[in-house]
Amino acid sequence: MLTIDSLSKSFDKGRNYAIKNVTFNLKAGHVCAIVGESGSGKTTLVRLIAGLERPDHGSISMNGKVIASLDKFVQPEKRKIGLVFQEYALFPHLTILDNILYGIAKVKNKKQRAQEMLDLVGLEDMGKRYPHQLSGGQQQRVALARALAPEPSLLILDEPFSNLDTMLRTQLRNEVFEIIKKTEVTVLFVTHDTQDALSVADEILILQNGKVIQKDVAANLYVKPNTLYVASLFGSTVHINKNLQNAFQCPLNETCCHAIRNDKIKVNPTSGDFDCEYITTAQVIKKIELGDSIQLLLKLESGEQLTVMTQDKNIADTINIGFNSKDILEFDEEL
Numbered sequence: 001m002l003t004i005d006s007l008s009k010s011f012d013k014g015r016n017y018a019i020k021n022v023t024f025n026l027k028a029g030h031v032c033a034i035v036g037e038s039g040s041g042k043t044t045l046v047r048l049i050a051g052l053e054r055p056d057h058g059s060i061s062m063n064g065k066v067i068a069s070l071d072k073f074v075q076p077e078k079r080k081i082g083l084v085f086q087e088y089a090l091f092p093h094l095t096i097l098d099n100i101l102y103g104i105a106k107v108k109n110k111k112q113r114a115q116e117m118l119d120l121v122g123l124e125d126m127g128k129r130y131p132h133q134l135s136g137g138q139q140q141r142v143a144l145a146r147a148l149a150p151e152p153s154l155l156i157l158d159e160p161f162s163n164l165d166t167m168l169r170t171q172l173r174n175e176v177f178e179i180i181k182k183t184e185v186t187v188l189f190v191t192h193d194t195q196d197a198l199s200v201a202d203e204i205l206i207l208q209n210g211k212v213i214q215k216d217v218a219a220n221l222y223v224k225p226n227t228l229y230v231a232s233l234f235g236s237t238v239h240i241n242k243n244l245q246n247a248f249q250c251p252l253n254e255t256c257c258h259a260i261r262n263d264k265i266k267v268n269p270t271s272g273d274f275d276c277e278y279i280t281t282a283q284v285i286k287k288i289e290l291g292d293s294i295q296l297l298l299k300l301e302s303g304e305q306l307t308v309m310t311q312d313k314n315i316a317d318t319i320n321i322g323f324n325s326k327d328i329l330e331f332d333e334e335l
């Protein structure tokens with residue numbers, strides 16, 4: 001449905017690239033989350049797709065038709081793309097109903113359509129109110145209703161929940177995606193929050209320095225991350241550097257980079273039935289009680305520090321820790 005081919009964009013005549021050679025496909029009806037740290041190019045990528053920026057290289061096609069390339073540019077309003085941003089961008093002087101009507105000037109039965117959209121987002125009685133009379137979460141649902149009203153082929157959500165506090169954020173995210181599922185619209189969802197991505201996306205695209213590092217379903221990103229960065233995004237991860245290899249006596253292939261998830265490091269204070277292939281001794285520097293588990297900050301003889309989790313309340317000052325080769329993650333990259 002959406003095809004991005006070798007897309008690049010620079011804001012300084014090619015010295016740096018906000019988006020560099022990005023290629024991916026998105027199937028109709030799928031939700032794809034775009035995840036990456038600040039400055040990785042997420043917003044630039046969706047602005048290119050929405051037609052708010054022009055690419056320097058490559059092309060964007062929707063349903064087989066090129067909408068942006070070096071010699072073709074379809075205007076944003078002709079792209080059938082709905083946008084929802086972090087700031088709700090509602091017109092303050094228009095009622096909720098008029099805000100929704102604004103986007104569907106050319107649709108037949110537009111009042112009926114606008115009311116249907118209000119019903120869809122659960123604000124059927126609020127059409128006559130003004131934006132300032134609604135809560136942040138309600139305003140974001142109006143923004144969603146407005147974006148969905150013209151029946152877009154693609155809906156782009158750019159950090160739509162960042163303005164909200166954590167409780168409301170999770171609730172609204174779940175509500176919004178329940179609404180979206182009913183419409184079967186294809187979605188690109190920009191977020192820096194991996195929990196958001198894991199909760200709602202069919203697939204996740206990871207951007208780093210403007211490049212796609214990996215695009216896959218969530219389970220694969222966890223089990224087979226391409227890089228240490230991707231591994232770290234989906235759970236605390238320790239790089240098994242030379243010092244750690246020496247400490248645990250686990251020599252690893254020098255041409256690759258290796259890591260272990262913190263929750264795969266086993267803790268056993270007595271070493272009785274310790275069942276790990278690679279073991280070392282560690283000094284407990286700090287214990288932090290986190291409800292029913294305890295986080296331990298450890299120092300190895302080599303001076304390396306790492307954290308592990310345990311449920312054992314009787315932790316001595318010096319403990320054994322270890323892991324198994326099956327849990328080691330291996331990447332091609334050099335750090």
Ligand SMILES: Nc1ncnc2c1ncn2[C@@H]1O[C@H](COP(=O)(O)OP(=O)(O)OP(=O)(O)O)[C@@H](O)[C@H]1O
Pocket residue numbers: 011017018036037038039040041042043044045192
């Ligand atoms: N209009 C612009 N002019 C100049 N540089 C820009 C412009 N827009 C983005 N950039 C640069 O492009 C790079 C990618 O920015 P972008 O906003 O796409 O990242 P992001 O991943 O969305 O970040 P954030 O999560 O902080 O919003 C950054 O280095 C940014 O400074």
